[in-house]
Amino acid sequence: xxxxIATKGLSKEYSGVFxxxxxxxxxxxxxxxxxxxxxxxxxxxxxxMILGLVRPTRGSVELFGQRLTxxxxxxxxxxxxxxxxxxxxxxxxxxxxxxxxxxxxMDLPEKxxxxxxxxxxxxxxxxxxxxYYSLGMKQRLGIAMALARFPKLLVLDEPTNGLDPAGIxxxxxxxxxxxxxxxxxxxxxxxxxxxxxxxxxxxxxxxKGELVFQGSMEELRxxxxxxxxxxxRSREKAxxxxxxxxxxxxxxxxxxxxxxSDDAVARINSRLVENxxxxxRIEERRKSLEEIxxxxxxxxxxx
Amino acid sequence: MQYLGLxxxxxxxxxxxxxxxALFLAETFFILYSAYRSAARGGTAADLPWENLLxxxxxxxxxxxxxxxxxxxxxxxxxEHKGDTWKLLSCCSERMSSLYSAKFACCMILTAAAQAIxxxxxxxxxxxxxxxxxxxxxxxxxxxxxxxLINVGVLAVQEFxxxxxxxxxxxxxxxxxxxxxxxxxALFPDSVxxxxxxxxxxxLAQARTVEINGKWTLAPVAVNWEFLAGVLIAGxxxxxxxxxxxxxxxx
Numbered sequence: 001x002x003x004x005i006a007t008k009g010l011s012k013e014y015s016g017v018f019x020x021x022x023x024x025x026x027x028x029x030x031x032x033x034x035x036x037x038x039x040x041x042x043x044x045x046x047x048x049m050i051l052g053l054v055r056p057t058r059g060s061v062e063l064f065g066q067r068l069t070x071x072x073x074x075x076x077x078x079x080x081x082x083x084x085x086x087x088x089x090x091x092x093x094x095x096x097x098x099x100x101x102x103x104x105x106m107d108l109p110e111k112x113x114x115x116x117x118x119x120x121x122x123x124x125x126x127x128x129x130x131x132y133y134s135l136g137m138k139q140r141l142g143i144a145m146a147l148a149r150f151p152k153l154l155v156l157d158e159p160t161n162g163l164d165p166a167g168i169x170x171x172x173x174x175x176x177x178x179x180x181x182x183x184x185x186x187x188x189x190x191x192x193x194x195x196x197x198x199x200x201x202x203x204x205x206x207x208k209g210e211l212v213f214q215g216s217m218e219e220l221r222x223x224x225x226x227x228x229x230x231x232x233r234s235r236e237k238a239x240x241x242x243x244x245x246x247x248x249x250x251x252x253x254x255x256x257x258x259x260x261s262d263d264a265v266a267r268i269n270s271r272l273v274e275n276x277x278x279x280x281r282i283e284e285r286r287k288s289l290e291e292i293x294x295x296x297x298x299x300x301x302x303x
Numbered sequence: 304m305q306y307l308g309l310x311x312x313x314x315x316x317x318x319x320x321x322x323x324x325a326l327f328l329a330e331t332f333f334i335l336y337s338a339y340r341s342a343a344r345g346g347t348a349a350d351l352p353w354e355n356l357l358x359x360x361x362x363x364x365x366x367x368x369x370x371x372x373x374x375x376x377x378x379x380x381x382x383e384h385k386g387d388t389w390k391l392l393s394c395c396s397e398r399m400s401s402l403y404s405a406k407f408a409c410c411m412i413l414t415a416a417a418q419a420i421x422x423x424x425x426x427x428x429x430x431x432x433x434x435x436x437x438x439x440x441x442x443x444x445x446x447x448x449x450x451x452l453i454n455v456g457v458l459a460v461q462e463f464x465x466x467x468x469x470x471x472x473x474x475x476x477x478x479x480x481x482x483x484x485x486x487x488x489a490l491f492p493d494s495v496x497x498x499x500x501x502x503x504x505x506x507l508a509q510a511r512t513v514e515i516n517g518k519w520t521l522a523p524v525a526v527n528w529e530f531l532a533g534v535l536i537a538g539x540x541x542x543x544x545x546x547x548x549x550x551x552x553x554x
Contacts, residue, residue: 048390048553048554051390051393051394052393053390053393053394053553053554054553054554055553074396074398077394077395077396078396080394081394082390082394084390084394085387085390086387088386088387088388088389088390088391089386089388090313090382090385090386090388091385091386092315092316092317092382093313093315093316097312097315100312101309101312101313102395104305104308104309104312105305105309105392105395105396105397106395106396130386145391145395
């Protein structure tokens with residue numbers, strides 16, 4: 001399938017430091033691609049390079065098979081809609097007047113802007129000046145502006161910032177419906193993993209400017225290795241008895257076993273009981289996506 | 304043209320034209336009041352009222368034009384800074400160089416229209432006050448056209464500031480500085496005054512006071528269009544540099 005976005009060795013250097021380094025993104029058409037990373041990882045810089053707002057230090061960007069250059073940028077961007085960083089607006093104009101500017105700039109039919117406003121549920125507020133909108137409403141207006149031409153590619157940088165839980169749910173539903181309803185590809189960045197987990201079909205994780213994971217959400221979840229945790233009476237004695245299974249002591253005072261089969265769990269339990277060590281609890285623990293994310297980005301990274 | 308139309312659309316409810324017009328009308332009031340007082344006192348100003356009026360216009364344009372242009376440029380550019388709309392416009396296929404040009408043209412049109420009203424008021428006052436002699440249409444036209452040429456240069460500087468720096472007080476301070484040079488420039492020697500584009504408004508006085516047989520009178524002076532062409536070229540150069548810099552800027 002043709003790629004909606006493909007970057008090759010994409011890098012950006014500011015004052016001698018690479019904020020983004022050798023990024024090879026592959027986003028297929030029709031995907032909702034979650035672009036994850038801690039704050040300051042290089043998500044916005046990458047998105048800006050994809051939209052030609054920032055010139056890469058090296059590397060290239062291809063959108064729908066066309067290489068993004070100074071010359072081709074305007075034509076290529078006709079197929080995209082975007083919301084980068086904070087929503088942009090003219091506060092002294094109404095929501096509808098803001099949409100009219102987009103309409104005139106992009107030469108869009110009237111129905112497009114009305115539909116975009118209705119999708120983000122701003123049609124009742126369209127005649128109110130934007131400076132009186134709440135942050136969530138401004139965010140929704142930003143999304144309506146990005147949607148106005150019903151582009152093939154939608155690039156959204158943290159679009160749920162400032163939204164209340166109901167608003168987040170609305171935007172989530174909207175984003176999930178876009179590929180099926182309008183054949184759009186969506187690239188959405190966030191530093192909140194659970195948000196991406198519920199929306200995306202594929203993900204890329206960036207840390208300190210480098211891509212540390214790229215693949216489907218299933219592939220990401222498959223990284224979630226499980227372990228067996230046991231709570232026993234005499235942990236040290238039990239550990240010595242089960243040294244052939246290489247148990248680990250958890251900070252919570254339990255014994256943890258990695259990669260053990262069900263049969264092995266039964267054998268461990270029998271051995272402990274036979275040696276007079278009471279077993280209080282046996283449970284399976286899976287790494288949450290959050291933990292996988294932290295593993296990939298380094299635990300010290302601020303989420 | 305589409306971008307220029309959009310610039311005017313963005314100014315809805317900003318009352319930019321009214322602000323510009325109000326500043327120029329304040330200038331008109333000062334000029335006409337001064338012309339009235341001069342005529343009432345008699346002497347040269349009463350004998351050559353049209354020439355006196357044109358001289359007053361040139362002098363006060365040096366004071367009012369730089370600041371009014373600074374206000375216009377600031378109001379027109381500020382709409383983008385306030386809403387941080389640069390990225391939005393750039394992603395909506397608007398070239399940053401076109402945006403720069405559209406804003407420049409928008410400011411020029413606003414100030415040219417407001418100043419056209421001013422010049423009609425000056426002429427109207429002259430007729431109403433029954434100034435002697437024929438209406439010097441050619442001199443008025445030269446004054447207006449020359450002012451527009453200098454405005455191009457001054458506006459190029461102001462737009463450069465207003466587009467580059469989000470805090471518009473920097474641009475307004477530049478405008479105030481320009482007003483000082485424009486007004487007080489007449490007191491400086493020519494070699495100093497001509498370094499600054501703001502100082503050229505007084506070149507449009509088209510008359511100067513001379514002493515003949517112990518009596519002060521006004522002698523006609525032709526507009527030095529070569530100097531003004533130089534100002535225009537300098538202005539276009541500043542405009543070109545500003546536009547290029549802005550188009551290359553990363554957002």
